[in-house]
Amino acid sequence: MSKPDIFPNPLPLLSVKNLCVNFGSSAHPIRAVNDVSLSIRRGETLALVGESGCGKTTTGMAVCGLQNLTSGSISFDGKSLQDDASMTHAEQFAYRKRIQIVFQDPNSSLNPRMNLATTLEQPLRLHGATKVEAQQRADWLLEKVGLNPKHKNRFPHEFSGGQRQRIGIARALALEPELIICDEAVSALDVSVQAQIINLLVDIQEEFGLSYLFISHDLAVVEHIADRIAVMYLGKIVEEAPWDKLFSNPQHPYTKTLLSAIPVPDPRRVRPDRINITSEIPNPISPPSGCSFHPRCPAVMPQCNIDAPKLEALSDTHFIACPPAVKRHQAGGEA
Amino acid sequence: MNMHQRILRLLRQKNLVIGGSFVAIIVLMAIFAPLIAPFDPVSDADLMRSEMRPDGTFIFGTDTHGRDVFSRVVYGARISLSVGLITQIINTFIGVSLGLLAGYWGGKTDDMIMGLTNIMLSIPVVVFALAIMASLGPGLINLYIALGLTNWSYSCRITRAQVLSAKKADYVKAAHSLGYGHIRIMFGQIMPNILGPVLVITTLGAAEAILLEAALSFLGLGAQPPTPSWGGMLSSARNQFFTAPWLSIFPGLAIFVTVLALNLFGDGLRDILDPRNKAKNVGSKPK
Numbered sequence: 001m002s003k004p005d006i007f008p009n010p011l012p013l014l015s016v017k018n019l020c021v022n023f024g025s026s027a028h029p030i031r032a033v034n035d036v037s038l039s040i041r042r043g044e045t046l047a048l049v050g051e052s053g054c055g056k057t058t059t060g061m062a063v064c065g066l067q068n069l070t071s072g073s074i075s076f077d078g079k080s081l082q083d084d085a086s087m088t089h090a091e092q093f094a095y096r097k098r099i100q101i102v103f104q105d106p107n108s109s110l111n112p113r114m115n116l117a118t119t120l121e122q123p124l125r126l127h128g129a130t131k132v133e134a135q136q137r138a139d140w141l142l143e144k145v146g147l148n149p150k151h152k153n154r155f156p157h158e159f160s161g162g163q164r165q166r167i168g169i170a171r172a173l174a175l176e177p178e179l180i181i182c183d184e185a186v187s188a189l190d191v192s193v194q195a196q197i198i199n200l201l202v203d204i205q206e207e208f209g210l211s212y213l214f215i216s217h218d219l220a221v222v223e224h225i226a227d228r229i230a231v232m233y234l235g236k237i238v239e240e241a242p243w244d245k246l247f248s249n250p251q252h253p254y255t256k257t258l259l260s261a262i263p264v265p266d267p268r269r270v271r272p273d274r275i276n277i278t279s280e281i282p283n284p285i286s287p288p289s290g291c292s293f294h295p296r297c298p299a300v301m302p303q304c305n306i307d308a309p310k311l312e313a314l315s316d317t318h319f320i321a322c323p324p325a326v327k328r329h330q331a332g333g334e335a
Numbered sequence: 336m337n338m339h340q341r342i343l344r345l346l347r348q349k350n351l352v353i354g355g356s357f358v359a360i361i362v363l364m365a366i367f368a369p370l371i372a373p374f375d376p377v378s379d380a381d382l383m384r385s386e387m388r389p390d391g392t393f394i395f396g397t398d399t400h401g402r403d404v405f406s407r408v409v410y411g412a413r414i415s416l417s418v419g420l421i422t423q424i425i426n427t428f429i430g431v432s433l434g435l436l437a438g439y440w441g442g443k444t445d446d447m448i449m450g451l452t453n454i455m456l457s458i459p460v461v462v463f464a465l466a467i468m469a470s471l472g473p474g475l476i477n478l479y480i481a482l483g484l485t486n487w488s489y490s491c492r493i494t495r496a497q498v499l500s501a502k503k504a505d506y507v508k509a510a511h512s513l514g515y516g517h518i519r520i521m522f523g524q525i526m527p528n529i530l531g532p533v534l535v536i537t538t539l540g541a542a543e544a545i546l547l548e549a550a551l552s553f554l555g556l557g558a559q560p561p562t563p564s565w566g567g568m569l570s571s572a573r574n575q576f577f578t579a580p581w582l583s584i585f586p587g588l589a590i591f592v593t594v595l596a597l598n599l600f601g602d603g604l605r606d607i608l609d610p611r612n613k614a615k616n617v618g619s620k621p622k
Contacts, residue, residue: 064512096514109505113527122523123513171509 011078012039013211014063014099014179019072021058030284032058034235035072037311040179045205045212047226047243049219049258051281055235056215060181063213064099076179097127100172104184106164110156116142116167117152123174141170145200162193166200173204181213186221198224219262223247228317231255234284234292237311241318251329252320253299291322299324344607351603357596365412372406376563379403386579396581398572404581407563408589414557414564415593418478418548419541425483426544427490427537434494435521439502449495452488460485464547468556475558478551482544490536497529504528531608538601542594549590565590 019036022029033055040046048056061067063074065081074081076095103109110119120138121131129137139149145166156164165185172180182201186194202225204210216222222229223243230240231254239252250256257275264271277296282288288295294304301324309321314329346352364371373392381401389396395404437448455463467481501507502525510524551557552566560567565586572582 061508066508066511093514096512099512101509101512103505103509105505109509111504111506111510111524111528114524123510123515126514126519168509171513175513 011041013042013044013077014038014040014213015075016059016063017073017075019059019062019074020070021055021062021067022070024285028285029070031235031287032284033062036232036235036237038230038237038240040211040213042178042211043205043209044227045214045225047214047216047222047229048232049216049222049229050232051217053281053284054232056217056232057183059232060101060183060213060215063179064101064181065096066101097175098177099179099181100175100177101181101183102165102168102172102185105188106161106168107156109168110164110171112156115153115155119156119167119171120152120174123171127175137174138170141173144173144204145170146196162189162196165189165193165197169197169200169204173208176208177210179211179213181215183215184217185214187216187218194221201225219258231258234282234287236292236321237319238293238322239318239320240311245318251314251318251325252322253297253325254293255320257298348603348606350599351607354596354599354601354603357592358600361412361593361596362416364409365416368409368413372403372409374403374406376402376407376410377561379406386575386582388579389581395585396579398568398579398582399575404568404585407568408565408585410563411565411568411586411589412593414475414562415545415548415590418475418482419545419597421479422482422486422544423537423541425479426487426540427533429484430487430490430536431494431526431533433487434491435498435526437491438495438498439517439521439525445495448491452491455485455488460543460547461550464551465554465556468551473556473559475562478548478557481551482547486540486544489540490533493532493536494529497532498525501525501528532605535601535605535608538597538604542597542601545590545597546594 016036016038019033020031021033023032024030036055036059038046038048038059048059050056058067062069076099079095081092081095114122117135117138120141121134124134124137125131138152142149142152147163147166147170151158156167159167165188168185185201186197189197198221201212205212212225214222214225226243228240229243229246230237231246231252232238233254239246239250239255241250246255247259250259253275257277260271260273260275275298277298279296282292282295288305290303290305290307291297291309294300297304304324307323309323311319311321312323312326313319314326320326379402384393384397384401385399387393387397387401393403393405395408398404398407433448433452437445463485464481467484468477471477471480507520507524510520515524548557548564549566549569552564553570555570558564558567560571568586569583569590572579572586575582
């Protein structure tokens with residue numbers, strides 16, 4: 001599935017610069033997110049992929065203001081989202097609603113004591129809609145996500161997982177956001193339901209010109225929705241490229257490993273190209289020296305444990321953080 | 336699940352049904368006391384019929400002043416239940432508010448409030464209530480205040496623990512990103528989800544308050560004679576325990592039944608409000 005690569009507004013909608021988020025004591029911090037920069041244009045989907053614990057969810061939470069930053073900056077539509085004097089409380093309130101989030105677990109993302117009507121209408125009322133407007137918009141939203149507005153008086157436990165995820169999407173859409181963060185939005189669902197939800201997300205993106213920050217560990221899902229993909233490893237982005245380039249021509253050894261791990265539907269077929277890595281993901285309290293992937297890297301070089309690699313451009317859109325791979329790439333010419 | 340199934344599920348809880356029925360009977364008894372009691376509990380005194388054994392007219396016998404013990408026990412329910420109700424309203428209000436603040440804000444607020452509850456927990460309740468009663472003086476209103484201020488630490492701790500887990504739920508994060516304010520999240524999103532365990536504590540606490548009221552009235556600090564209160568009746572009956580045991584047996588029995596009923600009711604509530612239990616019941620629907 002390819003999308004037209006035409007984005008009329010060249011200014012990014014969201015721009016994250018040098019984002020760091022530490023947890024724990026300041027003496028021995030866990031660097032959950034370590035110097036991450038990314039940007040998303042209007043109408044674009046950026047997928048953030050990586051193993052559990054690599055900091056992709058923390059990045060998403062920081063973007064929608066649910067996680068305090070240790071350092072770095074996040075700006076949305078040209079305005080910084082940090083708590084500084086340049087924005088009044090009311091302005092922040094107005095900005096807040098332009099970024100919404102869809103969660104992984106449909107069981108915990110809906111308040112079990114609130115029926116659908118309240119879940120959807122209350123935030124609208126809070127942002128100034130009248131009762132009738134809120135009711136009409138809630139009905140409309142439910143229809144948009146493929147649910148029956150007649151079921152508005154039901155409670156979350158009366159819906160299936162896929163339906164609840166649709167409710168979560170409806171709630172995220174309620175305030176007409178411009179950016180939606182999908183935090184593993186389909187990971188908790190069956191594969192057939194996953195496809196429905198992905199299609200729904202694509203449809204509403206086209207209809208409303210939404211941007212997505214699509215956080216996932218599942219490359220097979222990401223393939224269907226992402227315009228660009230950023231691969232995270234231990235709090236850092238190690239490769240970023242348009243989806244077709246990343247899938248057809250991955251450069252970073254970690255990305256290659258991840259791609260080779262995508263399951264194939266035939267159990268008898270063994271993927272000859274599978275790259276196995278055996279060791280566990282390192283402890284983020286004491287990450288390995290130099291490139292944090294070097295203890296597990298199948299193409300490790302002697303200098304890898306000395307210098308921490310920086311993101312380097314292979315082309316306008318393709319960035320990797322692996323000096324040996326950059327050298328190989330330059331030696332081999334444009335791939 | 337329709338209403339019918341819901342009621343059936345409630346009826347399967349024996350504790351809840353038995354405790355609830357007894358509580359209901361006692362509540363009705365307190366409300367309709369003037370219709371049930373054959374005599375006035377205070378003014379129908381007649382020294383000529385003092386300390387009569389239970390018989391057809393005075394089914395629980397009469398006391399030293401010749402008043403009908405049954406009527407006094409019936410009216411006594413009003414005192415005991417009002418103590419249970421009012422003190423628990425005060426307790427729950429204080430406990431839930433402080434617990435919400437502590438659990439939601441964490442940090443220094445949490446430390447301070449938890450320190451306060453630990454202090455409250457370390458003082459024996461009777462001693463603390465006695466101290467308040469001693470400074471305020473005896474009387475029913477002061478008893479409400481004393482018991483209302485002493486027993487909130489349990490609901491505070493329960494609330495805090497529930498808030499700590501509830502505030503991490505994704506729907507709370509969603510509410511933040513939808514622009515909900517802190518107060519709205521605390522009271523609109525979190526509180527409805529934590530009221531189950533608080534309700535249980537409140538019910539059990541009501542039983543405890545009724546016992547405490549009896550104890551304080553026994554010591555002469557609660558409702559003052561001639562107001563019919565179960566503890567007060569026990570107190571004035573202690574000299575006649577061997578000569579007129581019905582004076583102590585019936586008020587004692589009333590306290591026992593009320594406290595037992597409230598405890599059973601609280602246990603039953605805990606069983607049906609336990610989310611794991613609920614999940615089990617929902618999951619057992621035939622496919």
